[in-house]
Amino acid sequence: MTSPTRICCIGAGYVGGPTMAMIAYKCPDIQVTVVDLNQQRIDAWNSETLPIYEPGLHEVVKACRGRNLFFSTDCRQSVADADIVFVSVNTPTKVTGVGAGKAADLAYWEGAARMIASVSTSSKIIVEKSTVPVKTAEAIGKVLQRNCADPEVHFEILSNPEFLAEGTAIKDLENPDRVLIGGRDTEEGRAAVEALSSVYERWVPRERVLRANLWSAELSKLTANAMLAQRISSMNSISALCEATGADVQQVAHAIGTDSRIGPKFLNASVGFGGSCFQKDILNLVYICESVGLKQVADYWHSVIQMNDYQKNRFVERVISGMFNTVSGKKIAILGFAFKKDTGDTRETPAIDVCHGLISDGADLCVYDPQVPKDQIHRDLATPKFLWDHPTLPNGAQMPFSCSQIEKSVTTSSDPYQACAGSHALCVITEWDEFASLDYERIYASMSKPAFIFDGRNVLEHERLRSVGFIVYALGKPLEAFLRPE
Ligand SMILES: NC(=O)c1ccc[n+]([C@@H]2O[C@H](COP(=O)([O-])OP(=O)(O)OC[C@H]3O[C@@H](n4cnc5c(N)ncnc54)[C@H](O)[C@@H]3O)[C@@H](O)[C@H]2O)c1
Numbered sequence: 001m002t003s004p005t006r007i008c009c010i011g012a013g014y015v016g017g018p019t020m021a022m023i024a025y026k027c028p029d030i031q032v033t034v035v036d037l038n039q040q041r042i043d044a045w046n047s048e049t050l051p052i053y054e055p056g057l058h059e060v061v062k063a064c065r066g067r068n069l070f071f072s073t074d075c076r077q078s079v080a081d082a083d084i085v086f087v088s089v090n091t092p093t094k095v096t097g098v099g100a101g102k103a104a105d106l107a108y109w110e111g112a113a114r115m116i117a118s119v120s121t122s123s124k125i126i127v128e129k130s131t132v133p134v135k136t137a138e139a140i141g142k143v144l145q146r147n148c149a150d151p152e153v154h155f156e157i158l159s160n161p162e163f164l165a166e167g168t169a170i171k172d173l174e175n176p177d178r179v180l181i182g183g184r185d186t187e188e189g190r191a192a193v194e195a196l197s198s199v200y201e202r203w204v205p206r207e208r209v210l211r212a213n214l215w216s217a218e219l220s221k222l223t224a225n226a227m228l229a230q231r232i233s234s235m236n237s238i239s240a241l242c243e244a245t246g247a248d249v250q251q252v253a254h255a256i257g258t259d260s261r262i263g264p265k266f267l268n269a270s271v272g273f274g275g276s277c278f279q280k281d282i283l284n285l286v287y288i289c290e291s292v293g294l295k296q297v298a299d300y301w302h303s304v305i306q307m308n309d310y311q312k313n314r315f316v317e318r319v320i321s322g323m324f325n326t327v328s329g330k331k332i333a334i335l336g337f338a339f340k341k342d343t344g345d346t347r348e349t350p351a352i353d354v355c356h357g358l359i360s361d362g363a364d365l366c367v368y369d370p371q372v373p374k375d376q377i378h379r380d381l382a383t384p385k386f387l388w389d390h391p392t393l394p395n396g397a398q399m400p401f402s403c404s405q406i407e408k409s410v411t412t413s414s415d416p417y418q419a420c421a422g423s424h425a426l427c428v429i430t431e432w433d434e435f436a437s438l439d440y441e442r443i444y445a446s447m448s449k450p451a452f453i454f455d456g457r458n459v460l461e462h463e464r465l466r467s468v469g470f471i472v473y474a475l476g477k478p479l480e481a482f483l484r485p486e
């Protein structure tokens, strides 16, 4: 097959939705159907309010929905009709059983594979879009072949990991640094790689479509995320040293980032990295290393997550110690709850850990985020770690705080000024652009004194805020006298 005409994608989430919308947009002659078990999600994709917030997405969807882009819950028929089936289902961290807390849970993937096998009456290319452990293609191949009633039907599996980042997904999909396709080095394998490549080559230059073997493609995805997260943890570790020595982490980042071997991107120290991928994928890498007996390698990568946890705790400790060693009964405004700007996604957001730390010390929080609704914030704060991606809580799951405690300690506001009014401190957790241009004189006037700002993203103008009267903590920057221990 060189020119596919029907594509189906299982999983209408943050990856499946935008990725397929871009393929449909760029390839009007290919019919693209995105299917999901979640009726609410599919209804939202078919409505004016898409289920995810992503700049530019609505325009792309509107241009081709109903033309050659369809969203449906009829998984079986859409898969049966397709030449290429992408699988973009969630692959969360396992919460029970062997490998709990580290290994990837492939139950959703296996469920999808069994369904594909049971409905297929023609040969298909199956594309791993989800991020999966190395050698998943082999396991999935066995499930597919053993469950298909028709021995004439052949499944050729490709690994095509997705590198888009949320908030810039449309830009990343339209102009990717590279597209990676892993396949078997056989006649069928090479033909399948060419068929998929021909889809991307409608808009991506051929030299940017990289070919690899299946295992290298699977491992490249985990490695890319581990390396990106490692850069952040490295800078976060240096941010602690900067505070202890009087150096400035942004100056250090600039100085090292101009070395072309290091490069300037992904050197922003922060309150900690979040998102659905980095922690999950590194834990998965750690688990794979442990499974093959590479303890030192596993420990090395695990330290990236340990540093991230340290950074989130360190931020909480700075807030508490700065405010005279207690936040009990004090109102604190949390500016930003999403894991980064330009998304409403809160999966593994550092805001959860920061809020938990402050609630534990007795603080009353008021959260403002331009994209995250109140019920999502309350749900996130009451959900045990790793369980956000699982539809049902396993028996015995420990809740970090009861729902009633969250209701009591956390309010939300759709107005940043209202969120800050009467507070003792503001904590900037997400780097939303709008936070830089708030009227801080007005905010200062409405707050209890001394009024603190803890900038976990270094997005505010610290000297100007000090001149307004705020006590300002800026992550990784010299501490002002008020915040230095006696
Ligand atoms: N979010 C990102 O930015 C990103 C980027 C690159 C790769 N990834 C990877 O892509 C995969 C998907 O991530 P996501 O963020 O889109 O997840 P998501 O949770 O937003 O979407 C997954 C969807 O799959 C559906 N699903 C699960 N099992 C199904 C089945 N058997 N049949 C039909 N639908 C089913 C779920 O209902 C859900 O809507 C993960 O492996 C993730 O690691 C994510």
Ligand SMILES: O=c1ccn([C@@H]2O[C@H](COP(=O)(O)OP(=O)(O)O[C@H]3O[C@H](CO)[C@@H](O)[C@H](O)[C@H]3O)[C@@H](O)[C@H]2O)c(=O)[nH]1
Binding pocket: 131, 162, 163, 164, 165, 166, 167, 225, 228, 232, 265, 266, 267, 268, 269, 270, 271, 272, 273, 274, 275, 276, 277, 278, 339, 340, 341
């Ligand atoms: O210098 C930086 C850059 C990022 N972050 C934080 O790191 C997290 C992740 O950010 P980012 O990587 O931009 O977003 P994701 O959508 O999680 O994208 C990552 O994870 C995806 C899922 O695997 C991959 O496809 C992408 O290539 C990879 O960048 C966020 O909390 C950011 O605020 C920092 O703290 N400092």
